[in-house]
Every structure is written in C-alpha cells, then in structure tokens.
Amino acid sequence: MSAAPFDPVRAMADARHEFGEHGGVNMSIEASTTFTVMDARTMPEIFQGHAGPDQGGCYLYGRHFNPTVYALGRSLAAMEGTQAAYPCASGLAAIACTLMQLCEPGDHIVAANTIYGGTFALLNDFFPARTGVTATFVDITDADAVEAAMTERTTVVFAESVSNPTLKVTNLPAIARIAHARGAALVVDNTFSPLMISPANHGADVVVHSLTKYINGASDIIAGVICGSKEFVSGLMDLKLGSLMLMGPTMDPQTAFAISMRLPHLPLRVKEHARRAQIFADRLSERGLPVEYPGLESSAQRERLAALSNPGYGFGGMLTLDLGTTERAFSFMEYLQNKEGFGYMAVSLGYFDTLMSCSASSTSSEMSEDAMREAGILPGLVRVSIGFTGEIEQRWDQFERGLKSVGMIG
Numbered sequence: 001m002s003a004a005p006f007d008p009v010r011a012m013a014d015a016r017h018e019f020g021e022h023g024g025v026n027m028s029i030e031a032s033t034t035f036t037v038m039d040a041r042t043m044p045e046i047f048q049g050h051a052g053p054d055q056g057g058c059y060l061y062g063r064h065f066n067p068t069v070y071a072l073g074r075s076l077a078a079m080e081g082t083q084a085a086y087p088c089a090s091g092l093a094a095i096a097c098t099l100m101q102l103c104e105p106g107d108h109i110v111a112a113n114t115i116y117g118g119t120f121a122l123l124n125d126f127f128p129a130r131t132g133v134t135a136t137f138v139d140i141t142d143a144d145a146v147e148a149a150m151t152e153r154t155t156v157v158f159a160e161s162v163s164n165p166t167l168k169v170t171n172l173p174a175i176a177r178i179a180h181a182r183g184a185a186l187v188v189d190n191t192f193s194p195l196m197i198s199p200a201n202h203g204a205d206v207v208v209h210s211l212t213k214y215i216n217g218a219s220d221i222i223a224g225v226i227c228g229s230k231e232f233v234s235g236l237m238d239l240k241l242g243s244l245m246l247m248g249p250t251m252d253p254q255t256a257f258a259i260s261m262r263l264p265h266l267p268l269r270v271k272e273h274a275r276r277a278q279i280f281a282d283r284l285s286e287r288g289l290p291v292e293y294p295g296l297e298s299s300a301q302r303e304r305l306a307a308l309s310n311p312g313y314g315f316g317g318m319l320t321l322d323l324g325t326t327e328r329a330f331s332f333m334e335y336l337q338n339k340e341g342f343g344y345m346a347v348s349l350g351y352f353d354t355l356m357s358c359s360a361s362s363t364s365s366e367m368s369e370d371a372m373r374e375a376g377i378l379p380g381l382v383r384v385s386i387g388f389t390g391e392i393e394q395r396w397d398q399f400e401r402g403l404k405s406v407g408m409i410g
C-alpha cells in the first residue's frame with residue numbers, strides 16, 4: 001500500500017473527538033484554573049512532569065495544561081501533521097516562545113526579510129537588546145543567500161510559508177535541507193496558508209500560527225499555537241526551562257472552545273476566500289494592473305505553491321495591488337470603505353469581510369525604509385484580504401468603481 005498524501009482535513013477528522021461532560025456533542029469548557037488530586041502522594045510526580053494527563057496522571061494548573069486548550073491543541077496538531085501542539089495567547093507569543101525555547105544567548109537566526117512587522121521587530125530589535133540572540137534577514141526565495149547567511153551559531157531558520165505582505169512562497173524542502181545540514185531548526189509561520197500548506201510535511205520542525213487570522217476567522221479573538229514534536233511541546237511546558245510555562249502567555253479555555261467551534265468550517269472558508277481572490281486577481285491582471293497573487297498564471301510563485309500545497313485549497317485569500325503612491329492607496333481604500341461599503345480599512349486578515357491595509361504605513365512600519373525597499377514593500381502597496389460576504393459580482397463592481405475613483409482604470 002502506498003502512503004496516501006497528507007490530508008489535513010482527514011487528519012483532523014481522525015483526531016480524537018472530545019465529548020461534553022454530559023454527553024454533549026461539543027466538548028465542555030473546563031473553566032478551572034486548578035485541579036484536584038485524589039492522592040496527595042502523586043503531587044511531587046505531577047510537579048516533576050512525570051504524571052501529566054498524557055501519562056495516566058492528571059492536570060495540575062491552568063497555565064501548565066488545561067483540557068479544553070489541550071483538545072484544541074490536538075486538533076491543530078492533527079491539522080499540521082505534527083505529534084503535538086499547544087495553543088497560547090497570540091501569534092506573536094507563539095513565535096517569541098518558540099524562538100526563546102530554541103535559542104541561547106549568542107545564538108543566531110536566519111530569517112526571511114519579508115515577515116510580519118511584529119516578528120521583524122522581535123528579531124531585529126527586541127532579541128538583540130534583551131537576549132543577545134541576533135538575526136540576519138535574507139531573501140528566503142534565494143537558497144544561496146540563506147546558505148551564505150548561516151553561521152556557526154545559527155540555531156534557527158525562520159520563514160513564513162507565504163510571506164506578509166509580498167506573498168512570496170518559501171521553498172520549504174530546500175530551506176529545510178540547508179537548515180538541517182547545519183543542525184538548525186526550521187520554524188515556519190503558516191498564518192497565511194492554513195490547510196493549503198502543511199510545512200511539517202516539507203521539513204519544518206516547528207510550525208506556528210496566529211490563530212487570530214484565518215483559523216478563527218471572525219476577527220474577535222487574538223490567539224496563537226505552536227506545533228511540533230512531543231518532545232519540543234512538552235519542553236515548552238517544562239517547569240524550569242519552558243518558555244510557555246514561564247513567560248506565561250496562556251490561552252483561556254473559553255477562547256480555546258470558541259476557536260474549536262470554528263475549525264470544522266475552516267476548509268470551506270479557506271476555499272471560498274481563495275476562489276474569490278483568484279477571480280479578483282485574474283480580472284485585475286487582465287486589465288494590466290500591478291496585482292500580485294500567487295495563483296496568477298503569470299506569477300513566479302504559482303509553480304512553487306502548486307508543488308507545495310495540498311490539493312483543493314486554491315492559492316490563498318490574499319492579494320496585493322500597487323496603487324503607486326501612499327496618497328492614492330489611502331484614497332482608494334477610503335472610497336471603497338466609506339462610499340461603497342466594500343470591506344474595511346483595517347490590518348489583519350482572514351476575516352469574513354474584506355480587509356484592506358497599506359502595509360508600508362501599517363503592519364510593516366516597524367521596518368526601516370531600506371528594509372522595506374529590499375523586501376519589495378512599496379509605499380502604495382495595498383494588501384487585500386478577500387472576504388466572502390456579499391455576492392461576488394456586487395463586490396467586483398464596487399472594487400471596479402474604486403479603481404475608477406483613483407484613475408487606475410478609465
């Protein structure tokens with residue numbers, strides 16, 4: 001029997017279902033911060049991490065493990081095809097705690113030069129100042145540049161599977177080979193491409209997400225997750241050296257429950273975001289406008305993404321359009337939001353409505369002008385997270401009038 005290709009939806013369906021306490025179809029919310037033990041003599045064992053819920057023991061304290069948060073973690077581990085996962089308070093907490101866990105003072109990170117602005121600031125400013133961990137930023141689509149940036153002290157290569165906001169696709173197998181040849185771990189932020197790309201299947205050692213975006217999908221919750229080996233995830237919870245345990249960005253069980261209720265329709269949402277984004281991108285491209293979308297026939301990213309992605313999810317729900325100048329980008333977004341009711345001028349992505357932002361003056365503004373130029377983040381670049389509310393021709397007509405309003409089309 002040949003091994004079937006990894007299918008995240010199948011894996012999620014196969015993961016253990018958690019029934020509610022009274023037989024409910026939905027799991028219960030374990031709203032306790034602390035847990036009783038029936039035998040006082042088991043306390044030391046639990047505290048030493050030898051008798052957790054996976055080892056026939058029990059729960060200890062909510063910052064360590066909570067059953068509801070744990071259940072969400074199991075679903076997300078199944079989705080990413082990793083042995084384990086643990087959710088936390090935000091995407092940035094997931095990234096910071098992962099890197100804190102993997103690096104010691106003096107260590108070095110090779111990172112993609114097009115990454116979320118907060119991650120850039122963490123690596124470029126915070127870590128060197130506070131931990132002595134330094135980073136070199138490279139064009140992650142250039143394997144030679146990644147190789148050349150590796151040093152004796154490089155312990156992590158960090159990339160986004162699809163980059164924010166430039167939508168470049170990382171050649172994960174090639175970058176994994178470079179990292180592993182030097183004994184470094186590949187950490188991948190998969191926020192832009194849940195279900196579409198399964199980075200662990202292509203060599204990533206740790207996969208992180210901002211659950212705030214597509215996975216939650218309603219722009220009402222900030223959360224993150226770290227997916228990796230059992231050993232790595234339990235290390236995060238180590239009572240003396242675990243970054244999640246000791247930095248403490250704990251996810252609330254109510255949040256874990258809310259996100260769990262949205263996972264079953266994540267595949268439907270991801271497909272519909274992508275279907276609509278493809279239609280918009282194709283039409284913009286037909287009109288000769290400077291659109292970037294990895295699903296465009298003309299896109300340099302298309303082949304790589306097709307080779308990496310799980311079939312059936314399309315090419316993502318994000319596109320960018322270069323309006324030329326900041327002023328024009330602002331007028332365009334204002335027109336669409338205020339005159340047409342087409343989406344919102346807001347950062348973030350993966351919302352059911354369309355969100356638009358000018359990356360250079362918002363989510364990437366942590367970067368210097370030089371760093372932005374190098375990463376190809378132009379001042380008039382509008383990043384659009386295509387939503388799925390409304391009827392598609394209605395939305396396209398609105399968008400077209402927006403383009404007319406700023407003279408992008410006649």
Ligand SMILES: *Cc1c(COP(=O)(O)O)cnc(C)c1O
Nearest residue numbers: 090091092116164191210212223
């Ligand atoms: C939003 C985002 C983050 C940060 O996530 P939070 O949940 O806001 O902390 C990290 N990476 C990417 C790619 C993001 O879009």
